[in-house]
Each structure stands twice: as structure tokens, then as C-alpha cells.
Amino acid sequence: MTTSTPTSTGTVDQPILSVTGLSASYGFGRRAPLVLDDVSLTLGKGRTMGVVGESGSGKSTLAKVIIGTLGASAGTVEVGGVDVGRAKSAQRQALRRSVQMIPQDPYASLDPRMTIGRTLREALAPKGGRESTYRDRIVELLELVSLDASAVNRYPHEFSGGMRQRVAIARAIAVQPTLLIADEVTSALDASIQFEVLGLLDRLQKELGFGCVFITHNLGVAARMCDDITVMRYGKVVEQGPISLLAAPADPYTRLLVGSVPDPDGRFLTDPSAYDSVIAG
Template identity: 50%
Template structure:
């Protein structure tokens, strides 16, 4: 039975191959990757370093080119559409990097950075200030954040700023690439609770890239396991974690320490998430 518009995945990846490098240094990093992401779901992509997780994320948003296969977002193949038509689609697919400090311009205030995300051509802070303040409030940061610079914040605060920058353009899908790997345990838990709350409150679809299976178990509905750029197992998180079929998945699960990574029902340490004001 074919998909209806309501049931079709918001993101469908089919037969994706990705080669990186050039000439004799070219290497295949992803091989025949297939993935469906349902609207409103959270899908975890797990695997050890070098498995191709971040390459997958960066290919979806266009930082790497697909060698073969398709990446269909909301009915449009991102691998074939012209660049001009791609820009509005990519704004709805927001990427949050592992290291937010390197992605924040040290010469710009946080408000200027978020204004540029809203309107890259005419980044007018005064015009967009209310929406920027709402986006920062949604990640539990105060209005004083607007006029400060990246170096004035902790790692966890900068990660929340990166999340706010993604939220401020009304994304449909957020791709979070190992965003808690450099944070201490308590800050990691706070950021993860925030993501869970944003998904519940704003209905955002999430692709969560991580090597931490305990986190994926708490946050994600479905999981895909990558090994050397190939999918070795995929399915509902509860099923894969309770009855893994691939030896590699079993090895990953055996390395997970006991106990959940965080409690999605625990309160945030600061203000509750607010719904963003309309533009």
C-alpha cells in the first residue's frame, strides 16, 4: 500500500552512498543507507566513531554530496533539486553541531547571530528581537543573552544557544549531531531534557546522532545502527534494545552502563519551555 500525504515519512533516505576525498584518496563512507523518519518522531542513529553517523547528518543538510541514492524531504529529493529551490527547504531542516563554539561568530552578539539565522541578507536585530527573545526563553536563557558574546557562556549554555538558533527559523526537523558528547553529565542531562520537552511542546521531528545508547533509549522512538557506513540493524528502539539481532548491536548494548541516562519527566533547572511567538 502506498503512502498517503499524512502517513508518508517527512524524511526518506533510499540507497544512499557517500564518497569523501578525491582521486586515490576517495573512500566510501556510507553504503546503501535506507532510513524513514516519521513526522513528529525522534530517530536515533548510533555507532562507534567512524561509523558514518556525522557524514549522514551532513549529507542530509548538503555539506556533503551524495554519490548515489536519494534524500527525499517532504516530497522533494534534496540530491537533485536546484540550489535556489533548496534554500527554503534547508531552513526547515536545521542542524545542531557537536561544537557550538566553533559555529558561533565570536565577533557577533548572540542576538546578531540569531537575527542572521532568521534573515541572512538583512539581519536586523531590532526587527526580530521579540522572536529571538522567545527562542532563547524556549531554551531557558534570559533576555540579557541577546547582547552578550559566545565567550561569555559555558559549554552547556552555548549548546542551548545553538538549539535556539535552530528553533528561531521554525524548523520541522532538527538534526542533532553528538550535541552532548563534550558536556559534563549534569549539563548533558539538562540539554537532553530540554530536547525532549521541545519535541513534546513544539512537535518537532528529530534525528539524534549519538554514540550513547543509553541516551537514545530514553529520547528516541526508533533507532538505526551503523557499522562502517552500513546499516546493520534498525527498528523501534524498545525492540532493538530488548532483542538485538546483530552481533555488533549486542556489543554496543553490552557496553552501556546500567541505569537511564536521564529522566525526560524531570523538571528543567530553570524556566519551562515557552511556545515561540509568530513572526
């Protein structure tokens, strides 16, 4: 593995996420193939770590282990200094609030039988409560993601894909998490809508200060969104460091990924602002 040390203050000294020697598999027994193999990464407060690689590289499996829906066979995941695998009941409840995930598919992630207001109320108070009690906070969340208060009484099928993803983001930030996992959050959206959603996430992170693990197969998106990057292949980390490594990757696999970016001048990777102008135009 090729590793560069991130240079920004806080990335190593005060991590909100620390993954160390993480391995995981689907299935049981010695013959169960490893999907993650000795993965380590560190994320500082308010920063975004891009996790990139082809399909099957282990990116989404890493997300599942971080949020606790899949157990690790080796290694540790710590969020805010708490070991996810050894957390006691009260700690697990706190972790469920402090770590939130924005899913890939805005069409499948919202219950079609529930209004947007009820969806957000359940995020705020999973054990129940009147929607009217949380009305002000629900409207505030909608405004944060640039949706009108009238969305409270509407259903998911009344919204476009981009608007549904805004609702999913509102649901994720409802409990003021310290860490967001964004798993291919723009892959199901049209190009112009991708631009809007990425801009929204960027603004919210600046306003709210959460850290973000940003999982994507698109290096152009990673260059636009991320401070640091972890490149994965077959469940292993092959290269890691500040996002600037994409301009001069050391590992042959990373060079291959960079070479596949559909921009002959490589502008997305050397000047991430070029992504904005191209996708907007």
C-alpha cells in the same frame, strides 16, 4: 541487516525524511572508499531517529549528506517529498530553512565576535536587517531555551558550555524547521548539563513538532531520547527498528554495543527513565 518495522502511526506513511540506498565517499574515482554504503531510513513527523555506532561508522557523514554539504554517489535523500540532490534553486532555499543542524561543539559553533542577539538575527534573516526589527522573536527564542532576555547583548565567551548549546538550539529552531539533525550534541558537556540539554530538546520537540535525527555513540542517551534506532557499522546499517530492539537486539554487533553500556543492570536500555535518575544524581 536486521530490520524491525516501527509500529507508530506516521513513521512510514507520512515521512518527513526518507533516505534510500544512500552511498557516499570522500574523494574521487573508483578507489575512493565508501563512507556510506546503501543506507536507508525513514523518519515520521515529530519522531526521533537515533543513529548509533562507533567512531567511523558513518553517522556524521550521513548528517552531512542529509543537510546537503556532502553529495551522494548513489541513492536519494528526500525531505518533505523533495529530493535534496535534485532540488531547484527555490527548493534549495526552502530546504535550508526546513532542515537545521545542532552542532557537536558549543564552543566552536558560535562566532565569538557576535552578540547572541546578532547570532539569532542572522538565523532569522541571513540577508540582513536590523536586530531591533526581530527583537521580540529573538527574546521569544531565548525564552524557549530557558535563557534570559539579557543574553541578547552578551557574547559567547560569557556563557557556559551548556548555555552556549542552548543558544545553538535557539538558532536551529529560529526558522521553525521540520527536521533537526542533532550531531553528538551532549558529548562535549558535563553529565549534569547533558541531562538539562536533553530535557530541553525533548520539551521543544513536543511543543514544536519537528522530527529529529539524533546522532550519538551513547546508547543510554539514545534509549532516553529516541523512538526508533538505526545501528551503523563501517558505513552500513546493521540493525534498524523501534528503540525497544535495544532490549533484545538480533545483530551480534548491536549486542556488543549494548554490552558496552556502563550499567551492569542494563537499566538505561530497558527503562530509559533510569538514565534521568542516574545522570541527575
